[in-house]
Amino acid sequence: xxxxxxxxxxxxxxxxxxxxxxxxxxxxxxxxxxxxxxxxxxxxxxxxxxxxxxxxxxxxxxxxxxxxxxxxxxxxxxxxxxxxxxxxxxxxxxxxxxxxxxxxxxxxxxxxxxxxxxxxxxxxxxxxxxxxxxxxxxxxxxxxxxxxxxxxxxxxxxxxxxxxxxxxxxxxxxxxxxxxx
Numbered sequence: 001x002x003x004x005x006x007x008x009x010x011x012x013x014x015x016x017x018x019x020x021x022x023x024x025x026x027x028x029x030x031x032x033x034x035x036x037x038x039x040x041x042x043x044x045x046x047x048x049x050x051x052x053x054x055x056x057x058x059x060x061x062x063x064x065x066x067x068x069x070x071x072x073x074x075x076x077x078x079x080x081x082x083x084x085x086x087x088x089x090x091x092x093x094x095x096x097x098x099x100x101x102x103x104x105x106x107x108x109x110x111x112x113x114x115x116x117x118x119x120x121x122x123x124x125x126x127x128x129x130x131x132x133x134x135x136x137x138x139x140x141x142x143x144x145x146x147x148x149x150x151x152x153x154x155x156x157x158x159x160x161x162x163x164x165x166x167x168x169x170x171x172x173x174x175x176x177x178x179x180x181x
Contacts, residue, residue, distance in 0.1 A: 040068025
């Protein structure tokens with residue numbers, strides 16, 4: 001193939017990627033989240049749960065899914081104290097890490113017709129959560145809007161994001177997360 005033909009194909013591929021990326025960005029703007037998804041793993045101060053309770057008050061009709069995290073009695077207490085009906089809470093303790101925070105819930109969310117969620121996690125953890133979310137939630141046609149819980153912790157190393165992105169891709173292709181159930 002002549003160089004000119006290759007250049008046209010490469011340019012067409014690049015344009016296609018930008019069009020798809022632009023479509024997703026526009027879709028994210030107009031599609032309102034139907035649930036709140038909180039990734040567990042916060043400290044003993046329960047900052048993710050407390051932060052989410054504030055968000056839940058602003059969105060009184062959204063169910064709240066918490067993957068991992070604090071013991072149920074503490075979690076329910078935080079939301080009750082914030083005036084949130086505990087019936088809105090869906091607590092899941094199957095996850096053992098960030099990847100399984102997503103993989104243990106994605107099909108249940110999808111089966112309930114949820115196509116967009118607010119994704120709540122700590123600011124230092126947000127990059128890795130967003131990468132995994134793009135892959136795992138995206139594999140079911142779901143979108144998310146990330147919300148960072150402020151902290152004083154430095155961002156995680158990029159290597160963790162790369163490792164878990166690879167694990168998420170393996171999960172999409174095989175259903176295997178690397179952890180036994």
